[in-house]
Structure formats: structure tokens, C-alpha cells
Amino acid sequence: MSFPPYLASMPMHAITEIHGEPGLRERFRLEIAAFDPAARARLTAALDLAAELHRDDRRVREPYLNHLLRVAIRLMHHYRVRDVDVIVAGVLHDAVEDHPAELAGPTGAATGGDLTAAALATLAARFGPRVAHLVAAVTNPAYDPDRDRNTQYREHVAASLEREPWARVVKVSDFTDNGVGVIHTVGPKVYSSATKYRPLVPVLRELVARPDTPLAPEVKEHIFGQLDLAEERFSAILDQPANAT
Known part of the structure; x- marks a missing residue:
């Protein structure tokens, strides 16, 4: 080929x-x-x-x-x-x-x-x-069936990446593919993905911004732009206009 x-x-x-x-x-x-x-x-x-x-x-x-x-x-x-x-x-x-x-x-x-x-x-x-x-x-660890899965997912991400700078880098690449790439998804997964990932945007932004995250300043700026784009796409999926009926 x-x-x-x-x-x-x-x-x-x-x-x-x-x-x-x-x-x-x-x-x-x-x-x-x-x-x-x-x-x-x-x-x-x-x-x-x-x-x-x-x-x-x-x-x-x-x-x-x-x-x-x-x-x-x-x-x-x-x-x-x-x-x-x-x-x-x-x-x-x-x-x-x-x-x-x-x-x-x-x-x-x-x-x-x-x-x-x-x-x-x-x-x-x-x-x-x-x-x-x-x-x-x-x-991801095994989830407690009596608690919301998305909440547990976000808690795990924040806790597991707290002291793992290089794991943050892996996770943000994974998140970018899932978040920015949400427009390439079809069917019910579009809404479920946006619901799952949107609350992680500020969490990842703060983790990437930390001085110990081992990326060049211009790379971090690129990532912040991607997180902004993901947020825009999540908003387009999840936020209804005020006059929606």
C-alpha cells in the first residue's frame, strides 16, 4: 500500500x-x-x-x-x-x-x-x-458497583497522577484522543463519552501546568489548546440552548 x-x-x-x-x-x-x-x-x-x-x-x-x-x-x-x-x-x-x-x-x-x-x-x-x-x-481499578462509575473514574485519575508526572503525559495523550476525537464517534457513545470526560478537563489542565510535568512550555501550550477544543466539543454535545424546547 x-x-x-x-x-x-x-x-x-x-x-x-x-x-x-x-x-x-x-x-x-x-x-x-x-x-x-x-x-x-x-x-x-x-x-x-x-x-x-x-x-x-x-x-x-x-x-x-x-x-x-x-x-x-x-x-x-x-x-x-x-x-x-x-x-x-x-x-x-x-x-x-x-x-x-x-x-x-x-x-x-x-x-x-x-x-x-x-x-x-x-x-x-x-x-x-x-x-x-x-x-x-x-x-482503572475495579469499581464499587454502588457508586457512580464516572465519579470513581475521575477520582482515580486525579489520585493516580498526583505523583506520577510521566503517567500524566500518557494520560493526557489518551484523553486528547478521546476528548478532541469525540466528534469522530457515532451513536450513544458520543453523549456518554462527553459526560465521562468533560469534568476531567480542569483536572488535567492543572496537572499539565505543574512545574514537574516534564514537557516543554510550548508543548504544554499545545495541550492547553487541545483541552480547550475538547471542552468546546463537550459543550456542543451536552449544553442545550436556553430556548431549547
């Missing part, structure tokens, strides 16, 4: 709409070309594992892997992240939450113990303890 020479500068959702998963994979390949061979091998292995784990998963109109590719590409291209552990964590940020049994493998299933812990141990063995630690920070 051939791609245009300007693929490296195309907006990611444009790549998604025109070229689909193959285009995003090619963009990922172009981004990791700037890394040394060992780093490229780790990043490629992470993508291979994500593709295997999420092979049957979809996000409404597209393969779930597209989301993971966009999160990783955003980290490299827009956030200028060169820390390979952080990018690997971006690629695998949903692996433990969505597929703990597959990731833990026969050993985790045989023990009958904590599948999340076993899955994180597998990530640590394959990609190092720091990657597992970052993924753990952005993995």
Missing part, C-alpha cells in the same frame, strides 16, 4: 479516515525511525503485543489499535517525548485493563490470584518495571 509523502505531517484523524490502520502503522514507523535500533525494536515489540491483545477489539467505527497508535504518535510528534519507556507505556496503556488474563498467560490463570498484578508482572518482565509502573498508574 502506498502513502503520500506528506503522511508524516498529516493530522492523525485524517490519516485514520483516509488510510485507516495501515496509514497509522506507517506513521508510527516514520516516527520511530528517529530512534536507535534497540529503541525501535522495543517500540515495535510493544506495538506487536498491543495488536495481538486488541486484535478483536473495536472502537465504534475502527479497530481499537488505531487509538493506541494515535496515543503513541501524539507522544512522539506533538509532545516530543523521546523516553522510550513512556512511549511503550502509551502503546500498552489499555493492555492490563482490557486483557489481563491474556497478558498474564497460563501462569496468571493457574494461580487464581490477582490477574492485574500478574499482567503487570508480565509487562515488567518483557518491557521493564518502569513501563509496568506507568501502565499501572493509568489502569
